[in-house]
Amino acid sequence: MGLVKLNLTDFRNIKHASMQPGAGINIILGDNGSGKSSVLEAIHYLGLGRSFRTHLTSRVVHHGEKDFTLFSECRQRLNDDRITTIGLKKSKNSDTELKIAGQKAERLAELPGILPLQLIHPESFTLLSSGPKLRRQFVDWGVFHLETDFFATWAKLTRLLKQRNAILKSGKRYAELAYWDKEFAVQGTIIAQMRRRYLEQLIPIIKSALADFLPEYDFDIRYHQGWDRNIELAALLKQNFMRDQQLGYTSLGPQKADIRIRANGVPAHDILSRGQLKLAVCAMRLSQGLFLSQHSNKRCTFLIDDFSSELDDSKRKLLAQYLIESKAQVFVTAIDKSQVTALLTEDCKMFHVEHGKLIEF
Numbered sequence: 001m002g003l004v005k006l007n008l009t010d011f012r013n014i015k016h017a018s019m020q021p022g023a024g025i026n027i028i029l030g031d032n033g034s035g036k037s038s039v040l041e042a043i044h045y046l047g048l049g050r051s052f053r054t055h056l057t058s059r060v061v062h063h064g065e066k067d068f069t070l071f072s073e074c075r076q077r078l079n080d081d082r083i084t085t086i087g088l089k090k091s092k093n094s095d096t097e098l099k100i101a102g103q104k105a106e107r108l109a110e111l112p113g114i115l116p117l118q119l120i121h122p123e124s125f126t127l128l129s130s131g132p133k134l135r136r137q138f139v140d141w142g143v144f145h146l147e148t149d150f151f152a153t154w155a156k157l158t159r160l161l162k163q164r165n166a167i168l169k170s171g172k173r174y175a176e177l178a179y180w181d182k183e184f185a186v187q188g189t190i191i192a193q194m195r196r197r198y199l200e201q202l203i204p205i206i207k208s209a210l211a212d213f214l215p216e217y218d219f220d221i222r223y224h225q226g227w228d229r230n231i232e233l234a235a236l237l238k239q240n241f242m243r244d245q246q247l248g249y250t251s252l253g254p255q256k257a258d259i260r261i262r263a264n265g266v267p268a269h270d271i272l273s274r275g276q277l278k279l280a281v282c283a284m285r286l287s288q289g290l291f292l293s294q295h296s297n298k299r300c301t302f303l304i305d306d307f308s309s310e311l312d313d314s315k316r317k318l319l320a321q322y323l324i325e326s327k328a329q330v331f332v333t334a335i336d337k338s339q340v341t342a343l344l345t346e347d348c349k350m351f352h353v354e355h356g357k358l359i360e361f
């Protein structure tokens with residue numbers, strides 16, 4: 001499951017490298033600046049079409065070159081030996097060439113369906129500490145993989161929201177908005193229901209993982225759909241028209257949804273330490289991966305940059321145990337083998353990166 005083969009050309013400090021990952025744990029070791037995170041970044045490009053470190057392709061292309069190329073072979077589904085190839089070439093000015101199964105593809109949005117990814121890296125605590133956007137993305141990742149209509153509905157809703165906000169800014173009367181509002185309310189309510197259905201099942205799984213990882217806290221996780229669920233969205237949009245016009249944007253609706261996570265009655269990011277925040281985010285992301293495998297024949301690939309940072313020995317063991325039992329494909333980076341001893345299974349694969357050269361042990 002997941003990545004079977006990966007070729008990188010002119011990506012960060014990697015001139016050319018190739019790897020054949022295993023279906024389970026893959027450990028990438030190397031000194032600071034050797035290129036470990038770059039390998040994860042390349043996989044992230046193949047799963048999401050973008051970096052997790054920069055939005056500028058020019059930073060990622062190997063110094064002195066015009067573009068980078070990534071090629072991968074992926075096994076998409078459990079009990080299915082068929083391989084899908086992905087070829088992605090991006091130039092410094094962000095021109096993109098994408099080929100899926102040898103055919104030219106137009107949209108990077110096709111990638112997540114082929115390689116479902118979850119990333120955990122040293123900045124991951126922002127999932128809990130930053131605004132609701134990241135948490136909405138977190139929820140939508142799961143809904144996208146499990147509800148076939150989600151992407152089309154979400155794309156329609158995004159278009160409608162843009163149109164509505166443009167009309168609000170133009171200072172027109174409500175009558176001009178009524179048509180858009182009707183459709184916006186229909187699509188918005190569908191999205192809110194999909195998210196609710198998903199979270200009703202996911203939240204108990206997250207809470208159980210949190211109880212394992214951080215038993216000293218009592219967690220409460222609540223979904224807020226972006227408006228009072230006892231009132232029809234269409235009625236609220238009409239009621240709030242004047243306010244929205246003053247603001248120049250739509251203040252209520254699914255674009256404002258959030259999940260609020262409290263530990264012992266306090267917002268989690270106000271009480272947990274950095275290591276505890278990392279564990280909480282791990283619990284959330286691992287639960288999503290687990291849920292996906294339980295409810296579909298897809299498997300999630302986990303990218304964990306700097307596995308051991310912020311974690312003491314017992315927490316590393318706990319996280320390793322979860323990852324091994326998940327049977328998911330996992331890529332972890334670490335500076336030294338001693339930091340990942342808990343992950344050393346019989347069939348794990350180990351790679352070493354040195355000055356951009358990738359070697360399997």
Ligand SMILES: Nc1ncnc2c1ncn2[C@@H]1O[C@H](COP(=O)(O)OP(=O)(O)OP(=O)(O)O)[C@@H](O)[C@H]1O
Pocket residue numbers: 011012013014030031032033034035036037038039058059060061062063335
């Ligand atoms: N576009 C580029 N071309 C060439 N080299 C680059 C480019 N961008 C970054 N580098 C270099 O690539 C190296 C690898 O960085 P990377 O973040 O992958 O290292 P790492 O092994 O994860 O390090 P650490 O353990 O310190 O996190 C760095 O030394 C960096 O200076």
